[in-house]
Amino acid sequence: MTIRFKRETAKRFQNFSRTHFKSHTEAMATMLDFFFYNEISPKEKLGPTGRTIEQSFKKRINAVIAIMRDMEKTQTKPTVTMIQSLFEAEEPKKNTLILEKKFLEEKKEVLLQEKRDINREH
Template structure:
């Protein structure tokens, strides 16, 4: 917007101040730099809070949950099997009996 005279420009400036109810003598508020500095401080504070929460809550909780899911190898116990499915070891039994007989016969001869 271009004005033909300085008077016309000054009238428009004064109208602007009256219409928006502001005074050229008072401060309009924080500048962009101060707003940016305040935002950076708040962002840094939020980051510090998040790091603290991660250190004190998240990491220990994750460690506990992982320890719950760690699989340890169970002690190997022999399976309990019904007699009809159990393996028969007749040969060993007969050998033991024969060896017992032989020793008993030898004893009888002596």
């Protein structure tokens, strides 16, 4: 039985066979088994290739990065600044009780009177 191939196809097969198998027969048998056991045709596409999958991943990763950057700008940074401003805010002024205010005013008056008295003596 004779099988005829075009020279170009025969050379491609020989190169492939030498790099991956011990003999041309073993190469052909393995390829036929592959298609038979996996129930696929050599003419049908197996789906996305490594390059297309990589491009798809890159697009998705870039989308995730864009979402995270947007979250950082619109949510995280403003929240952090608000929290920092709360911690850095000055302590609220201590409101004195009404009784304390009266006592402080009386004390000032006494001090002022003492100064006047001292100035008169000199």
